[in-house]
Amino acid sequence: MDQVTLRWFSRDLNSRGMLVANALSDSVSDALMAGHTDKLQPLFERALQDERLFAIGLCSPRGELLLHTEAFPTLSCDAAAALARQAEPRLNLAGGPVHVGVHNVMGTPPPPPTPEVPDGFVGPPAPVPAAAPVAAAPQQPVLAGRLVLLHDMSFIERRSEDTRNYLVGLIAGLGLVIAVITVVVAQLSWRGWVNGARALMRGEVLFSPLPSGPSSAPAGEALAPELIPLANELRNRMRDLEDEFRRSQGLHTEWNAERLRALLNTHISGDQVIVVSNREPYIHERTADGVIVKRPASGLVTAVEPVMRACSGTWVAHGSGSADRDVVDAHDRLPVPPGQDDYWLRRIWLTAEEEQGYYYGFANEGMWPLCHVAHVRPVFRESDWEAYKAVNQRFADAVVAEARSEDPLVLVQDYHFALLPAMVREKLPQATILTFWHIPWPNPESFGICPWRKEILDGMLGSTILGFHTRYHCKNFIETVDRYLEARIEHEHSTIAFREKETLVESYPISIEWPQEEAMRNWPSVEACRQRVTERLGLPQDLCLAVGVDRFDYTKGILERLNAVERLLEKWPQWIGRFVFVQVAAPTRSALEEYRSFQERIERVTARINERFSRPGYQPVHLLAAHHEPDAVNELFRAADMCVVTSLHDGMNLVSKEFVAARDDLQGVLILSRFAGAARELAEALIVNPYHVEETADALHRAASMPAAEQRERMASLRSTVRESNVFRWAGRMLLDAGRWRLRARIEARVRRHQAP
Ligand code: ADQ
Numbered sequence: 001m002d003q004v005t006l007r008w009f010s011r012d013l014n015s016r017g018m019l020v021a022n023a024l025s026d027s028v029s030d031a032l033m034a035g036h037t038d039k040l041q042p043l044f045e046r047a048l049q050d051e052r053l054f055a056i057g058l059c060s061p062r063g064e065l066l067l068h069t070e071a072f073p074t075l076s077c078d079a080a081a082a083l084a085r086q087a088e089p090r091l092n093l094a095g096g097p098v099h100v101g102v103h104n105v106m107g108t109p110p111p112p113p114t115p116e117v118p119d120g121f122v123g124p125p126a127p128v129p130a131a132a133p134v135a136a137a138p139q140q141p142v143l144a145g146r147l148v149l150l151h152d153m154s155f156i157e158r159r160s161e162d163t164r165n166y167l168v169g170l171i172a173g174l175g176l177v178i179a180v181i182t183v184v185v186a187q188l189s190w191r192g193w194v195n196g197a198r199a200l201m202r203g204e205v206l207f208s209p210l211p212s213g214p215s216s217a218p219a220g221e222a223l224a225p226e227l228i229p230l231a232n233e234l235r236n237r238m239r240d241l242e243d244e245f246r247r248s249q250g251l252h253t254e255w256n257a258e259r260l261r262a263l264l265n266t267h268i269s270g271d272q273v274i275v276v277s278n279r280e281p282y283i284h285e286r287t288a289d290g291v292i293v294k295r296p297a298s299g300l301v302t303a304v305e306p307v308m309r310a311c312s313g314t315w316v317a318h319g320s321g322s323a324d325r326d327v328v329d330a331h332d333r334l335p336v337p338p339g340q341d342d343y344w345l346r347r348i349w350l351t352a353e354e355e356q357g358y359y360y361g362f363a364n365e366g367m368w369p370l371c372h373v374a375h376v377r378p379v380f381r382e383s384d385w386e387a388y389k390a391v392n393q394r395f396a397d398a399v400v401a402e403a404r405s406e407d408p409l410v411l412v413q414d415y416h417f418a419l420l421p422a423m424v425r426e427k428l429p430q431a432t433i434l435t436f437w438h439i440p441w442p443n444p445e446s447f448g449i450c451p452w453r454k455e456i457l458d459g460m461l462g463s464t465i466l467g468f469h470t471r472y473h474c475k476n477f478i479e480t481v482d483r484y485l486e487a488r489i490e491h492e493h494s495t496i497a498f499r500e501k502e503t504l505v506e507s508y509p510i511s512i513e514w515p516q517e518e519a520m521r522n523w524p525s526v527e528a529c530r531q532r533v534t535e536r537l538g539l540p541q542d543l544c545l546a547v548g549v550d551r552f553d554y555t556k557g558i559l560e561r562l563n564a565v566e567r568l569l570e571k572w573p574q575w576i577g578r579f580v581f582v583q584v585a586a587p588t589r590s591a592l593e594e595y596r597s598f599q600e601r602i603e604r605v606t607a608r609i610n611e612r613f614s615r616p617g618y619q620p621v622h623l624l625a626a627h628h629e630p631d632a633v634n635e636l637f638r639a640a641d642m643c644v645v646t647s648l649h650d651g652m653n654l655v656s657k658e659f660v661a662a663r664d665d666l667q668g669v670l671i672l673s674r675f676a677g678a679a680r681e682l683a684e685a686l687i688v689n690p691y692h693v694e695e696t697a698d699a700l701h702r703a704a705s706m707p708a709a710e711q712r713e714r715m716a717s718l719r720s721t722v723r724e725s726n727v728f729r730w731a732g733r734m735l736l737d738a739g740r741w742r743l744r745a746r747i748e749a750r751v752r753r754h755q756a757p
Contacts, residue, residue, distance in 0.1 A: 021103030029107030107144030267739030273313030319347030357387025396423035422462030557646035564696035
């Protein structure tokens with residue numbers, strides 16, 4: 001029993017004792033005054049029926065123990081009084097402690113007896129002393145005795161024990177309830193934390209702005225409020241690290257127009273840059289409204305145009321527009337882009353026969369299917385070959401005519417000009433000729449079917465540097481040279497020595513120009529794009545929109561894509577009415593039977609699918625066989641839920657990169673053929689084998705059902721790849737190699753001059 005409890009109970013017992021003493025005091029005082037204390041014994045015994053009263057003793061005012069109950073210990077009245085005065089009036093007995101209380105009992109002594117008057121005495125009344133009261137005054141109470149009350153204290157221990165047990169039980173119960181509540185609350189907030197932490201780990205809230213409201217966060221993945229400061233902190237830290245990394249890398253990571261220009265000024269300073277391609281970057285067409293300027297749907301143009309704007313050279317290309325001749329000067333030149341005049345476009349005019357033989361015939365019926373191995377047989381006609389040679393020579397002559405020095409930097413584009421490098425080299429031996437092959441290079445067996453394989457390889461090896469999109473294509477080319485030419489190959493340096501000249505064979509994955517911040521700010525929002533596209537095509541708003549953007553070319557896998565859409569609707573009928581595929585296809589090479597029949601076949605398959613799955617107000621496939629301006633293509637990319645690229649074979653494929661660049665909202669899924677060069681860089685796309693209809697249909701289903709968070713994660717990674725590996729990097733790496741090569745060539749020439757007798 002602790003001191004506090006004891007003191008508390010002592011006070012309680014004192015008050016109880018007073019009550020008992022008060023109750024007994026009248027009887028006790030009467031008995032004492034009357035001197036009949038023996039009558040008190042039964043009274044005391046009755047009082048002891050209160051279980052807490054242990055014994056009662058009665059003391060005289062002089063301290064003699066007059067009376068006591070049976071259990072009263074050997075305790076004198078003085079000792080009891082001394083104990084009772086203590087702060088803890090306790091007396092330890094064999095049976096346990098007792099509380100000692102001593103209470104005064106006051107009594108009024110009986111009045112003194114009045115003098116007796118004899119019977120019959122009549123006389124005058126006795127004189128009353130002046131001081132004596134008239135009537136008998138009441139007696140003052142005097143101490144009649146003291147009650148000694150001994151209270152059993154064992155009940156305090158019992159009570160204390162009970163209280164302790166009760167308290168322990170209460171605390172245990174409370175603890176249990178609190179624990180249960182804590183577990184429930186913790187469970188709930190832990191889930192929030194875990195989801196938030198997961199989102200953090202996935203980098204969602206680090207790469208994208210924090211969700212502004214519940215609706216903007218993917219279901220169940222809102223960041224717990226307590227994680228927001230952590231996310232901010234992490235994001236800032238990541239930004240710092242990124243900046244630090246960039247700084248530590250200096251200029252070597254970020255490629256942009258300025259850096260390319262700086263490189264041209266340092267490594268190729270004062271050197272003239274001439275680009276040669278079949279397709280011109282701007283086509284002037286005569287229409288009913290006058291002359292209009294069009295940009296062709298061409299990956300090559302998309303890639304090379306920003307380079308030319310950066311280096312202000314001359315671009316030699318076939319003038320194919322109906323109004324092209326009307327806008328050039330006396331030297332068949334005009335400054336472009338219209339209104340900006342960054343570089344010169346030199347147009348070459350071809351007759352219909354020349355175009356037929358060189359372009360449609362040898363290039364597109366021969367070389368294109370030969371290099372793509374897309375199960376369309378190449379056609380090799382002698383007349384086409386002759387035209388090809390003649391046109392290559394004409395372009396080579398134009399390059400030589402445009403050259404202002406004996407060593408210009410000539411950038412030859414694509415399979416239309418396989419012979420041109422050697423032709424230019426013949427006239428300008430000091431020129432640095434950089435040939436980029438935009439399409440794949442097949443294995444030696446496939447290439448071997450070309451009747452003029454040696455001439456083609458010979459012509460290409462006139463290049464100083466020969467670029468392909470991938471190492472795989474480089475390897476195929478080197479093996480092909482090894483098979484068909486007598487050349488010295490240095491695999492370690494990836495060079496081929498042929499006819500006393502060396503050619504470096506290197507991979508330069510092409511890309512797009514990453515959109516400028518300002519341009520991106522001016523883009524209509526994704527929601528606005530969606531609204532415009534759905535309104536224009538009469539589509540419901542809440543649908544899954546897949547898009548394909550290509551030239552109408554059999555290598556692009558448009559047929560395989562349509563088959564996959566059909567299979568999707570068969571296999572997952574829940575998508576009928578909710579999945580729409582929009583294929584934008586720019587007619588191309590329509591003069592060729594293969595292309596015309598391909599387009600007709602696509603139209604037939606589209607009609608078949610629409611017949612099978614159309615419902616009132618719903619048509620699953622929309623085929624837009626038309627050229628679209630870049631803004632319209634961008635709008636479509638931004639409106640879509642996925643972009644489908646299923647090329648059967650593609651050098652790189654820029655559509656996939658343009659789609660990624662368009663999605664600054666980090667949404668949208670890219671489905672990409674493993675046979676496109678881009679698949680080597682864009683690993684976070686859903687990579688498919690387009691020949692496998694089932695696999696492609698499954699990918700469509702997966703893309704259509706992909707959670708927003710996964711889309712964000714994949715898209716963020718894709719975007720950082722495309723942003724870094726942009727077209728300036730492609731051009732910059734080639735030009736750096738060219739610059740090194742030129743430096744080496746100049747040093748060698750100087751050494752030779754010194755050595756000359
Ligand atoms: P292409 O075969 O033309 O290019 P791709 O790389 O996809 O293929 O580029 C096509 C370009 O044309 C893109 O910029 C795209 O936006 C545009 N385009 C496509 N369809 C269009 C349409 N209907 N309307 C408007 N624009 C459209 C070749 C090789 C590729 C290689 C490029 C660059 O075949 O493998 O990536 O050169 O080297």
